[in-house]
Amino acid sequence: MTRNNPHISRRTxxxxxxxxxLASMAxxxxxxxxxxxxGSSSPKGESGVFRQVTVEGTELxxxxxxxxxxxxxxxxQPDGELLGQREVATGSQxxxxxxxxxxxPGEYEIVALSGEETVGESxxxxxxxxxxxxxxxxxxxxxxxxxxxxxxxxxEAYVTLENQGxxxxxxxxxxxxxxxxxxxxxxxxxxxxxxxxxxxxxxxSDSEVKQIIIVPGEQITxxxxxxxxxxxxxxxxxxxxxxxxxxxxxxxxTRVSRDRVTKTYSIQYSGAQETDNCEISISET
Numbered sequence: 001m002t003r004n005n006p007h008i009s010r011r012t013x014x015x016x017x018x019x020x021x022l023a024s025m026a027x028x029x030x031x032x033x034x035x036x037x038x039g040s041s042s043p044k045g046e047s048g049v050f051r052q053v054t055v056e057g058t059e060l061x062x063x064x065x066x067x068x069x070x071x072x073x074x075x076x077q078p079d080g081e082l083l084g085q086r087e088v089a090t091g092s093q094x095x096x097x098x099x100x101x102x103x104x105p106g107e108y109e110i111v112a113l114s115g116e117e118t119v120g121e122s123x124x125x126x127x128x129x130x131x132x133x134x135x136x137x138x139x140x141x142x143x144x145x146x147x148x149x150x151x152x153x154x155x156e157a158y159v160t161l162e163n164q165g166x167x168x169x170x171x172x173x174x175x176x177x178x179x180x181x182x183x184x185x186x187x188x189x190x191x192x193x194x195x196x197x198x199x200x201x202x203x204x205s206d207s208e209v210k211q212i213i214i215v216p217g218e219q220i221t222x223x224x225x226x227x228x229x230x231x232x233x234x235x236x237x238x239x240x241x242x243x244x245x246x247x248x249x250x251x252x253x254t255r256v257s258r259d260r261v262t263k264t265y266s267i268q269y270s271g272a273q274e275t276d277n278c279e280i281s282i283s284e285t
């Protein structure tokens with residue numbers, strides 16, 4: 001990636017070699033250059049040199065005819081700097097850019113070059129859009145957890161998340177703040193400001209993970225790892241025979257958009273002091 005000159009001109013960026021690769025972008029442009037089903041915008045130019053541009057996983061894939069008359073494709077990020085460059089081998093039909101989850105959201109340009117001449121250009125808006133679909137507690141809905149036979153799931157939660165945007169993102173922290181039994185702030189596990197703790201459990205690796213990637217159009221389920229619904233003596237909220245109500249905020253921190261995805265829930269406790277006998281119900285406010 002060319003970073004030495006933050007004011008690099010667009011003309012220079014069209015040809016400059018960059019070493020940094022990209023991750024996945026959503027969008028699909030047909031062979032006329034217009035946006036397809038997952039596209040985010042219409043291209044600036046409609047030269048028709050590309051068959052389609054799609055996002056698969058975390059890769060931006062550019063497809064073209066094997067007899068196309070260009071030898072290079074550049075990917076230019078929203079600030080005008082070159083983000084990636086691919087040479088087009090004779091007879092090839094596609095190139096790909098791996099953008100990961102560190103790209104800057106915004107309008108990207110895809111430029112085809114023959115020698116020093118620009119022969120085709122399209123643009124695509126790449127922006128994640130995460131939303132919380134559903135949230136539940138293991139003790140109430142064990143069938144939604146990774147293993148409904150394990151006792152640990154009673155204390156954990158699941159969160160269904162959807163990416164309706166045109167770019168990938170990664171969830172880096174899962175937080176429960178407020179009147180949950182064992183919150184994520186100083187009243188409980190206190191990992192809100194700890195960069196090494198995500199609060200997210202991965203059943204496949206059986207461990208807490210740094211991030212969970214969600215690509216455009218995907219719906220995934222996250223699991224908590226820090227027991228937000230465990231009753232811990234002297235911390236959080238306790239359970240008693242008298243019914244109690246409160247509110248808590250479910251918060252997801254993200255890497256690309258850097259926004260907090262939040263939703264507020266009402267919570268009600270009833271039963272007894274013993275954890276096994278306490279009933280917890282939640283609902284969206």
